[in-house]
Structure formats: C-alpha cells, structure tokens
Amino acid sequence: MKHLIKIFSLLFIASLIISCGGDDGKKSKKEKFKIGTKKEITKVKEVKKEKTGNLSNKGIGPVKSVTLGDIDNNMVEEGKAIFKSKCTACHKMGKRFIGPDLTGVTKKQSPEWIMNMILNPDEMVKKDPDAKALLIEYNGSPMANQSLTEEEARKILEYFRTLE
Ligand code: HEC
Numbered sequence: 638m639k640h641l642i643k644i645f646s647l648l649f650i651a652s653l654i655i656s657c658g659g660d661d662g663k664k665s666k667k668e669k670f671k672i673g674t675k676k677e678i679t680k681v682k683e684v685k686k687e688k689t690g691n692l693s694n695k696g697i698g699p700v701k702s703v704t705l706g707d708i709d710n711n712m713v714e715e716g717k718a719i720f721k722s723k724c725t726a727c728h729k730m731g732k733r734f735i736g737p738d739l740t741g742v743t744k745k746q747s748p749e750w751i752m753n754m755i756l757n758p759d760e761m762v763k764k765d766p767d768a769k770a771l772l773i774e775y776n777g778s779p780m781a782n783q784s785l786t787e788e789e790a791r792k793i794l795e796y797f798r799t800l801e
Contacts, residue, residue, distance in 0.1 A: 696746075700756065737775070743794070743800075752787070
C-alpha cells in the first residue's frame with residue numbers, strides 16, 4: 638500500500654511537471670504558428686503582384702455582363718478614335734507609359750472588368766483587388782475617369798480586342 642501511495646504521488650508530481658512543460662510547449666507552438674501564417678500572407682501577396690488580371694473577375698461598376706460577337710470593324714474604328722483623343726495622354730500601345738501597355742489586355746482582364754475600369758476607375762482602384770495591385774505597380778498614379786458613356790467604353794473594348 639505504501640508503495641502504491643509513493644507511486645501515485647510520484648505520478649502526480651510527474652504530471653504537474655509535464656503539464657507545466659506542456660504550457661511552454663503550447664506557447665512556442667502558437668508563436669511558430671503565427672510566424673507560419675505571416676509567411677503565408679507575404680507569399681499570397683507575392684503571387685498577386687506577379688499576376689494582375691483574372692478573367693473571372695468582372696470588377697466593380699455599371700457593367701455586369703458583356704456579350705462578345707465577331708469583331709465589328711465600325712466599332713473598332715470609333716473605339717480607336719475615342720482612345721486616341723481620351724486615353725493616349727497616359728497609354729501608349731506597345732509600351733509602358735504613365736499607365737500600362739494595353740496590348741493584350743483582353744487576354745488578362747474580362748470585358749466587364751475593362752469597361753468598369755474605364756467607367757469607374759476611382760472605385761475600382763479602391764476596392765477591386767486587380768485594380769488595387771495595378772495602382773501600387775504604377776506608384777499610386779491613378780487611372781483618370783474620362784467620363785465616357787457605356788457605349789463609348791464598349792467601342793474601346795472592341796478596339797482592344799484587335800490588339801494582340
Ligand atoms: C491620367 C492618366 C490616364 C488616363 C487619361 C487613362 N488611363 Fe488608363 N490607366 C492609367 C493608370 C496609371 C493605370 C494603372 C492603374 C492605376 O494606377 O490606377 C491605368 C489602367 C488602365 C487599364 C487596366 C490595364 C491593365 O493592365 O489591366 C485599362 C483597361 C485602362 N487604363 C484603359 C484606359 C482607357 C480606355 C482610357 C481612356 C478612356 C484610359 N485608360 C485613360 C492611367 C490613365
């Protein structure tokens with residue numbers, strides 16, 4: 638019996654020691670976890686930075702859905718003219734200028750996103766993840782709202798479709 642009591646008290650002490658050690662163990666585990674998640678967050682940011690654009694993102698603005706048919710050459714010509722007068726102050730085709738090179742933009746952004754970026758850039762660069770990333774990439778110089786109508790923005794989109 639005495640032996641049993643000794644064993645039990647030893648076990649009790651041992652369990653106290655283990656539980657204290659256990660606490661420390663938990664703390665360091667928590668810290669490790671925190672470090673781990675921080676690293677993951679920066680990883681996600683890096684991925685976002687590399688890849689702006691996402692064809693399933695429609696952006697934020699008046700344009701909810703665009704149906705594309707065969708390229709309409711009249712619209713292309715009108716879009717090109719509007720682009721020349723309203724956009725070339727910041728965009729040059731084939732190279733980065735104040736704004737991005739827009740050749741091939743229809744391959745990386747959805748038609749809705751492009752039109753919303755033209756019609757609603759202020760809200761887009763505040764709330765849309767792709768537009769926000771672009772604003773950072775372009776050192777905070779914002780895309781200007783040129784007060785186009787939806788029809789004009791649609792014509793510019795048609796022009797963009799012809800630029801590979
Ligand atoms: C005052 C300069 C300025 C003007 C004018 C301007 N933009 Fe921009 N645009 C930018 C900048 C800068 C960006 C990058 C995002 C940002 O910094 O806000 C951009 C981004 C864009 C994007 C997204 C490009 C991408 O890579 O996804 C499109 C599309 C676009 N502009 C179209 C137009 C069109 C069409 C017009 C004319 C109606 C126009 N922009 C006029 C400066 C301008």
